[in-house]
Amino acid sequence: MNFKRTKGVLFLCLIFSLLTACSYREFEDSLRQELNNDEDTHVNEATVPEQTEEVVEEETDGEEDILFFIGDTIARGGVEYTLNDVQISENINEVGLDKVGFFRQNPIEDNGDVESGYKLVTVDVTVKNINYTDYELRTDPNLERDKPILYIEGRVGFKDDIEDPNGPFTIEHSYFSEHPPIEQDLWNDYSQFQLDHGEEVEATVGWFVPIDQLNEESLYYISGSPGRAEDYQYFYIISEGEIVYRE
Numbered sequence: 001m002n003f004k005r006t007k008g009v010l011f012l013c014l015i016f017s018l019l020t021a022c023s024y025r026e027f028e029d030s031l032r033q034e035l036n037n038d039e040d041t042h043v044n045e046a047t048v049p050e051q052t053e054e055v056v057e058e059e060t061d062g063e064e065d066i067l068f069f070i071g072d073t074i075a076r077g078g079v080e081y082t083l084n085d086v087q088i089s090e091n092i093n094e095v096g097l098d099k100v101g102f103f104r105q106n107p108i109e110d111n112g113d114v115e116s117g118y119k120l121v122t123v124d125v126t127v128k129n130i131n132y133t134d135y136e137l138r139t140d141p142n143l144e145r146d147k148p149i150l151y152i153e154g155r156v157g158f159k160d161d162i163e164d165p166n167g168p169f170t171i172e173h174s175y176f177s178e179h180p181p182i183e184q185d186l187w188n189d190y191s192q193f194q195l196d197h198g199e200e201v202e203a204t205v206g207w208f209v210p211i212d213q214l215n216e217e218s219l220y221y222i223s224g225s226p227g228r229a230e231d232y233q234y235f236y237i238i239s240e241g242e243i244v245y246r247e
Helices: 002-040 135-139 211-216
Strands: 073-076 079-089 118-129 149-151 155-158 192-194 200-210 218-223 233-239
Touching: 073 233, 079 233, 118 211, 118 233, 200 211
Parallel strands: none
Antiparallel strands: 073 079, 079 118, 118 200, 149 192, 155 218, 218 233
C-alpha cells in the first residue's frame, strides 16, 4: 500500500515538473520574442539638418530644426552654449594642452604628437548658466554646495554615424579643460562643473577622431546628447577635413 502511494506521489511530481518546465520554456520564449520585437522596432530619430545660408539672429528654444556654426549660441534647459572656435591638431602642444589633463582613450606620444590614424579636434565654448538648477540642489535643503552642477556637452559625431538606423553612434570627449582635480573622486566627475545663475565659463573640449573619416565626412558637435536623439541640435564644425564657417 505504501509502495503504491509512493509511486503515485512520484508520478504527480513528474507531471508537475514537466508542466513547470513547459511553462518556463514558454516564458523564456515569450521574453525572447519581446526583446526581439523591441530590437526590431528601434528607430533612430536623429536627423542632421541640411546646411542653410540663413543667419541665426536669435537663440533657439530647441524647437527649430537648423544648423549652428562658429559664433552661434544654442540655448536649452536654462543654459547657453556659444561656439567660439574649432581647431584640428596633430600635436597637443599646438593648442596648449597638457597630456595629464586628458581622460579616456589617450593616443598621445611623449612629445605631444597624436598617434598615427587620429587627429585631435577641439572646440572652445562659452557656457553660461541662465537659470538652470540641478535636481539635488532643488530638493535637498541640507546640501553643502550652493551652486548647480552642470555636465559639459561632450559628444561629436559624423553625419552618417549619427543618422545610422542602428545609431546614433557618436564619439565621447577625451578632454575637458574645466574638469575637477583627479584627486576628487578619481575622474568619476570628469565632465562635471559648478556654475551659478548668471555665471559663465570659457572651456575647451576635445576628441580623438579617425583621420580617414575626418577627411571624407562631415563632423558635428552635438547639443543635448544625454537626451533623446530626435532632440539633438548641431554645431556644424568640420567638412572633409576643413573647419566650417558660416558662408
